[in-house]
Amino acid sequence: MYYLQEKIGEFFKSGHTNNWAVLVDTSRFWFNYRHVANVLSIYRSVKRLGIPDSHIILMVADDMACNPRNPRPATVFNNVNQHINVYGDDVEVDYRGYEVTVENFIRVLTGRLPPSTPRSKRLLSDERSNILVYMTGHGGDGFLKFQDAEEVSNVELADAFEQMWQKRRYHELFFMVDTCQAQSMFQKFYSPNILAVASSHVGEDSLSHHVDPALGVYVIDRYTFYALEFLEKAKPGSKKTMGKFLKVCPKHQCISTVAVRTDLFNRNPDQVLLTDFFGSVRNVEILSHSVLLPNITSKSSHCR
Amino acid sequence: MGVLSDPKQRQKIIKAVTKYNKLLCVILYLGGVFGFLALAFEPFHAGTYFSENALLPGLVENEFRLDSEARSYNEELHKEIKKSDKTLPKDWMFKQFQNLGLDTYYHNFSLHYPFGMPRDKAIPGQNIYSILRAKRASSTEAVVMSVPLRHPGVMPNEQTSGGIAVMLALAKHFRKQTYWAKDIVFVLTEFDEIGMQAWLDGYHQTKSDYIISEDLPGRSGPIQAAINLEIPGEAVTSYNIKLEGLNGQLPNLDLCNLVVRLCRKERAKVTLNKQVDSYERESWDSYKQSVTTMMYMMWNQASGTPTGNHGLFHRYHIEALTIQGTQEEKPYKTLGVEQTSRLVEGIFRSLNNLLERFHQSFFFYILPSTRGYISIGLYMPPFGAMIAACLIKISLFQAIALWISRYEEEEEDKETEDKQSDDESQKVTDAVSGIVSIIPVIAISMLMASLAYTGPKLLTNVSHPFRLRPEDSLMFGLLALFCASVAFPKMFNKKKPDHAVLHLDWKLLKCIALIVQSLTLFSIALMNISLAFFIGVAMVPVTTLIVPTTSRSLLLLLLVSPASLVFISSIIAAWLDQHNDISQLLYMTWGNMKHCIFMKLLDLYLFGNWTYTVMSFVIFPCWLLFWAIPNCNTDIDV
Numbered sequence: 001m002y003y004l005q006e007k008i009g010e011f012f013k014s015g016h017t018n019n020w021a022v023l024v025d026t027s028r029f030w031f032n033y034r035h036v037a038n039v040l041s042i043y044r045s046v047k048r049l050g051i052p053d054s055h056i057i058l059m060v061a062d063d064m065a066c067n068p069r070n071p072r073p074a075t076v077f078n079n080v081n082q083h084i085n086v087y088g089d090d091v092e093v094d095y096r097g098y099e100v101t102v103e104n105f106i107r108v109l110t111g112r113l114p115p116s117t118p119r120s121k122r123l124l125s126d127e128r129s130n131i132l133v134y135m136t137g138h139g140g141d142g143f144l145k146f147q148d149a150e151e152v153s154n155v156e157l158a159d160a161f162e163q164m165w166q167k168r169r170y171h172e173l174f175f176m177v178d179t180c181q182a183q184s185m186f187q188k189f190y191s192p193n194i195l196a197v198a199s200s201h202v203g204e205d206s207l208s209h210h211v212d213p214a215l216g217v218y219v220i221d222r223y224t225f226y227a228l229e230f231l232e233k234a235k236p237g238s239k240k241t242m243g244k245f246l247k248v249c250p251k252h253q254c255i256s257t258v259a260v261r262t263d264l265f266n267r268n269p270d271q272v273l274l275t276d277f278f279g280s281v282r283n284v285e286i287l288s289h290s291v292l293l294p295n296i297t298s299k300s301s302h303c304r
Numbered sequence: 305m306g307v308l309s310d311p312k313q314r315q316k317i318i319k320a321v322t323k324y325n326k327l328l329c330v331i332l333y334l335g336g337v338f339g340f341l342a343l344a345f346e347p348f349h350a351g352t353y354f355s356e357n358a359l360l361p362g363l364v365e366n367e368f369r370l371d372s373e374a375r376s377y378n379e380e381l382h383k384e385i386k387k388s389d390k391t392l393p394k395d396w397m398f399k400q401f402q403n404l405g406l407d408t409y410y411h412n413f414s415l416h417y418p419f420g421m422p423r424d425k426a427i428p429g430q431n432i433y434s435i436l437r438a439k440r441a442s443s444t445e446a447v448v449m450s451v452p453l454r455h456p457g458v459m460p461n462e463q464t465s466g467g468i469a470v471m472l473a474l475a476k477h478f479r480k481q482t483y484w485a486k487d488i489v490f491v492l493t494e495f496d497e498i499g500m501q502a503w504l505d506g507y508h509q510t511k512s513d514y515i516i517s518e519d520l521p522g523r524s525g526p527i528q529a530a531i532n533l534e535i536p537g538e539a540v541t542s543y544n545i546k547l548e549g550l551n552g553q554l555p556n557l558d559l560c561n562l563v564v565r566l567c568r569k570e571r572a573k574v575t576l577n578k579q580v581d582s583y584e585r586e587s588w589d590s591y592k593q594s595v596t597t598m599m600y601m602m603w604n605q606a607s608g609t610p611t612g613n614h615g616l617f618h619r620y621h622i623e624a625l626t627i628q629g630t631q632e633e634k635p636y637k638t639l640g641v642e643q644t645s646r647l648v649e650g651i652f653r654s655l656n657n658l659l660e661r662f663h664q665s666f667f668f669y670i671l672p673s674t675r676g677y678i679s680i681g682l683y684m685p686p687f688g689a690m691i692a693a694c695l696i697k698i699s700l701f702q703a704i705a706l707w708i709s710r711y712e713e714e715e716e717d718k719e720t721e722d723k724q725s726d727d728e729s730q731k732v733t734d735a736v737s738g739i740v741s742i743i744p745v746i747a748i749s750m751l752m753a754s755l756a757y758t759g760p761k762l763l764t765n766v767s768h769p770f771r772l773r774p775e776d777s778l779m780f781g782l783l784a785l786f787c788a789s790v791a792f793p794k795m796f797n798k799k800k801p802d803h804a805v806l807h808l809d810w811k812l813l814k815c816i817a818l819i820v821q822s823l824t825l826f827s828i829a830l831m832n833i834s835l836a837f838f839i840g841v842a843m844v845p846v847t848t849l850i851v852p853t854t855s856r857s858l859l860l861l862l863l864v865s866p867a868s869l870v871f872i873s874s875i876i877a878a879w880l881d882q883h884n885d886i887s888q889l890l891y892m893t894w895g896n897m898k899h900c901i902f903m904k905l906l907d908l909y910l911f912g913n914w915t916y917t918v919m920s921f922v923i924f925p926c927w928l929l930f931w932a933i934p935n936c937n938t939d940i941d942v
Contacts, residue, residue, distance in 0.1 A: 029659055030485075031358050068440035068485040069657060216364025216653060 016171045017128040019280040021046045021056045024105060026137030026146045028062035028097075033217040034208050036064045037078040038136040038178060038224040040086040045231040046132065049279035057108055057123055059095040061137075061147055071215060078220045078228070080212045094121050102152045109133075110163045127168035132176065132277045136224065139179035141202055142187075158188040165191040172265070174242070174277040178223045180205045183259035195265040195272075197246055199223030200256035207255050222254045236279055243270030321696065329693045329848055336690025337841055343682055344594040344672040346585045352677050354565075355664035356558045359654045362569045367477070368649045371642035374473035378641050381465050382537055385456060392453050394432060397468065397492060401434040404475050406490075408434040413502035413517040415495070418909040419764045419774035419902075426516065431499050432492040435524050436475060438484035447655045448530035448622075449474070449648070450491040450500065452613050466540070466629060467533035468492065470645045477649065485656055487524040493613060500613045501911055508620060514910050529559060529655050529662065530624035531648065532613040539638040540629030542573035542580075543647070547625050547671075548604040549615030550907075551914050552832030555623040556662035557669050557677060563627060564674045566650040572639050574674055577601055578630060581673040594672035601671055602834035603876075608915035609907055616911060623662045670833065683833060690840050691825055694818045697848045742813045745932045752789040753925035757917065759785055760905050775902045782901065786867045789928055793935035810852050810933050817929035821847060824922045835915070839923060842869060847930050857934040865931075866924045874900055 023046075025039035043058055065074050065087045076087040095104055107113050108123050125131055137144055143151040164170055175196040177185045182198030189196065199206040199221070208218035209225040220228075226249035234240050246260045246269055262269055275281045321328065343349055354361060377400070384393035394410075401408040411433060414426035437443055451467035471490050478488060493499030502517040504510075507527070509519075545563055547554050567574035575581075577600035582590035604611050612626035629644065668680035763781040764774055772780075821843065829836035842864045850857040862868060871893065877900070878892035907913030 029358065030657055031360055066440075068438060069483050071481070071483040073440070073482065211363050213363065213365035216360055216657070218363075 015128070016130040016276065018125070019051050019055060019130050019132070019277070020123060020125045021051050021132040021134070022059075022108065022123060023056065024059040024100070024133075024135045024137075025061050026059075026100060026135065026144055028147055030062075030064070030067050030069045031217060032062070032138075033064050033076075033215065034220050035136045036060055036062060037076055037086060037220050039134065040076055040088075040091065041078045041220065041224060041228050042134050042231075043091065044084070044086050044088065045228060046278050049231075049234065049275060049281075050236050051132075051278075051280045053090075053092040054120065055280065056092070057094050057121070058092065059100045059105065059108075060093050061097065061100040063097065077212065077215070078225075080210055080214075080219065082212070082214075092120070098147070100146065102146050102150050102156070105146070105152065106156065106160050109160045109169075111167065111169060123169070125169050128171050129169070130277055131170045131173045133173065134176045134178075135185070136178045136221065139177075139181055139185065141181045142184045144177070144179055144185060154185050154188045157185060158190060161189060161194060162191040165193075172276070176227075178206055178221050182206060186259075186261050189261070189264060192264055193266055194261075195242065195269060195277075196261040198259045199249075199254065201259050204256040222256070223249050223258065226253055231274075231278060234274055234278070236275065236281055238274060238279075240274040241270050242272040242274055242277065243268070245274055325696060328696050332689050332693040332696060333845055333848075336686045336688070336693070339686030339689065340683060340837065341595060343670075343678045343686070344598045345591050346594065346673075346676055349672065349676050349678045349682060351675055352557065352561045352564070354558060354561055356658070356662065358657050358659045359558060359562055360657050361562050361565045361654050362650060364650070364653050366646045366649055367481075368474070368642075368646050370473050370477050370645070373476060374469055374641045374645050377472045378466060378469035378537055381469055385465060389457060390455070392455060392494075394430065394453070394492075397472075398432050400472050401432070401475065401490065404434075404472075404479055406434045406436050406475060406479065407522050408432070409521045411503055411506055411518060411520055413499070413506070413515060415498055415502075415910075416514045416516065418514050418906065419778075429494045429499055429502065431494055431503050433503065433520075433522075434475065434490045435522055436479055436484070436488040436490070437524075438487050439482055441485045441487075443487050444525040445485070446487040446489050446524035446527050447652065448489045448491055448527050448617075448624075449652070450493060450530060450532045450613055452496045452499070452532070452534065453492050453494050454496070462534065463536045464534050465537040466535035466641050466644065469537070469641045470533060470535060470648060473641065473645050474648060474652075477645075478652070483653075483656070486528065486658075488652065489524055489527070497610060497613055497616055498910065500616050504616055504620060512910070512912075527617070527620070527622045528658055530614060530617045530622055531563075531651055531655075532624060532626040533644075533648065534612065534626055535629040535641070535644050536631070538631065539640045540644070541632045541635035541638055542575055542630050543567050543639075543644075544575045544578050544628040544630045545625055545674075546577070546611040546614065546628055548601065548607075548611045549618040549624070550610045550911055551608045551619075552605040552834060553615070553618035554605070554667060554669065555614070555618065555625050556665050556667055558662055558665040559623045559625060560671070561665070562654055563625065563651060566647055566654070569650065570639075570643060570647050571637065572643065572647065573636060575630065576671055576674055577604065581675060594676075598670055598672040598678070602837065603880075604834075605670075605832060606834035606838050608832065608835065608913050609903065610911070619912075621661065668833070680833075684829070687829055687833065687837060687840070688826075690837075690844060691822050693844055694822045694848050698815050698818045739809070739812060741809050742816065742932075745813060745929060746816070748792055749925035749928035752785070752792070752928055753921050756782065756785055756920035756924055775898045778901055778905065779898045783867070786865070789924075790862075790865075790931065792928070793932055813929060814850075814933055817926060817933075818847065820926050820929065824926060828918060828922075835918070838873075839869070842872075843923075843927070850930060850933055852934055854934060861927075861931055861934060865927055866919050869923075870897055870900060870919075 023039050023043050025035045027035045039058070039060060043056065046056065047053070064070060064076050074087065075085045078084065078086050108121070111123060113122055135144060137146070139145060143153045145151045161173065170193070172193045172195070175186055175189075175194060178199040179185070181200060181202050181204065183201045186196035186198060207222050209220045209222045211217065212219045227245070230245060230248045249258050251257050381393070384396045387393065398408055398410065409432070411431040413429050413431070415429060416426050449471055451464050451471055454462065454464050456463060475490055478484070491503055493503055498515060501512065502515045505512055505515065505517040506520040507523065545560060547560055549555070564574055573580070576597055579593065579597040579600055582593040584590045610616060612628070614624035614626045617624035629639070666677065666679050670678045670683060672678060759781060760778055763777050766777060770777070825836045825840050828839070846860045846864045850861060874893045874896035875889065877896050878889050881892065904913060904916040908916045
């Protein structure tokens, strides 16, 4: 009995009880097919690792599957071999086409949505939520372009995350961005418990991986391609760590240099499970007797 | 601006400009001309690149596999054409398109010949066009593939039956594909540009005076781009790209780059105005080749006449070019209709990817080779320098003199100015009073210009009763008009019995003439740089340096008169046609000159070509202003 009480701390080691993912493709148009393929691939991976559709906010700025230029209607492929149709049978796009705006994105993050917004379109996270934010599109030094008309700056994004922190909307946040000069997107972050990775340093372009000659477009970006290769090998019970994930896509594969930011993050990424962000794995153990649990949230150090 | 507002500084500059005026003019002119030509050297201009992301050139795999169909279309067409000497097998073509299940229509038009024929006698013509509707899109945009229908008897060396076979084979291939986002319109036009103009008029519901076009029975959305094919039935050895459109308009550079890139992908030789790129990059030979290519392009552009059917699309803001199949004696590789089909397939797949009209790359450029371009930002400064030679001259006569005189008055008490400026200020006072004296000259120039512009219509009415051919009547009529205007200073003089020559303030006249010349050349340069460049090269040195009453000035001015310019360009045209024997060359030149004036007028009436208007209404009066200068007396000495 006493032994069990000791192990409870370890049981709640990761500190989170639920997982959310906000996956954003910010660019439209047929020649940006790869960005849609990027985001749908990540969507497919996190879903496979256990985050349900209800906990995924998927924003896709264009409908590639139904673009008349697509020779394979109703499909989106992320590889020339066309093994996996990432559009799949049950993709739930929450914000699509022209709904993908900076305003909507910030509102989703901060929870300031109109009352009429359905639950499926809200990020209903709490102080025990681990959130994965994945963004892809065309960016520059300090901004990421949304559609063809507006952009979100790194300062706006940093402020949005701070607001989330103050509103107790996350426990830990993993920010992943695949765009040109992606490092600039997380340089202004100042809120705690954020781990960030970007596909390229400031001044570098992020490059696409390969063309599918049957479609006539680039189908995936380099960083996302290798990140997916890593994710594909993980299963829901996997013991792979974030530390390993952050080392994905070295320079000879990516051509750009992957940038990582760990100073805001409290834990050592090498001891954080991949599934803490990419999956939704609950540690379940059935006991024959009841255990008295202390209220750990009230004394947790990282909450203000 | 400190330099200009400080009077002492300003005077220094003014003095320097006045003192070294002639030298500056020469340096600016020569610097401008040679600077312009130097741009053709490869390190001095940028390499071509794709500006429009959406094109995705050559990324998609060619799927055209109907090689045998393309060949059999070609053979069948060949047989059909042989059946009759006079008419083309239009019904056969119509049926082929219809058999493919496309919306196929005839489009009738009639041409009222502007010269000498009764108005009611019209020449009938008929186009065929066919629309492939995009299956999964809303028919709001279209791309055009066109081929001119040519009777084998008319132009045996420039047949287009291969292009028709390519079109049919591609139509067959395209209609099975699901990926079209734009409709594809296949157009076969009779009488080359005339049919094309009629079809475009019909499509856009515009009207022209001499080409009466029937309303089109079927339509698609706004046309985004057009590719015109001039491919002969036999195998070709290289593809020649023709860009120059009506009034020197050019298609967007991205479209040209696209065709070059795809030709390279098909490993086909590609040329511009039949000039091959040289392999080396920085040698004298490659520079010579680049200048030749550039000059051919500028020559065609300056004429303002479209080099093919594509040239008429540009004014509707449709990017278009012609791909011409050319045959050489020693082929590096022969390309049959199936290879051409694959090339055109690639072009259309890229055009299909377009999301908006071509807008990214350049619309104003000169190509010295297929891999490099000279943009408007590069060619304008040397051109500007050339024209600045005139402006510097003006400054000598007028502006500077005015400045100097003003400051002299202010500083009169302070110090004594040097003698030269004193004289200058004296002249200025004369100049101001002299404005009245030059108004008649300007008025007469404008009158002559309007006569030259409206004359041809009158002349054609006259030619019929006199049983003259319209070419001859126009030629002689305009020459007579030119002679009359050349003689106008003499007629002027008769009014004043006491003097043998004109009394005018020639300096003021020259200033005004130079300003008019610079202004017009600059405005022409914005639309048709080649025309402005060639006129500038010829006229600027003569007009800046002329002075009154020297026979040398007279002779030089005559040499750059519009009539001589037409004559010189006709010689060059004859020489380009490989007529090297002197007598033959002169004979050809005479023919060319007649033909040139006639064709420019025909283009003006049928398509709205500006070249004749510019020459008769802008360059001619400007030249007449200068013409008055050497013919006038100088009360004020030189």
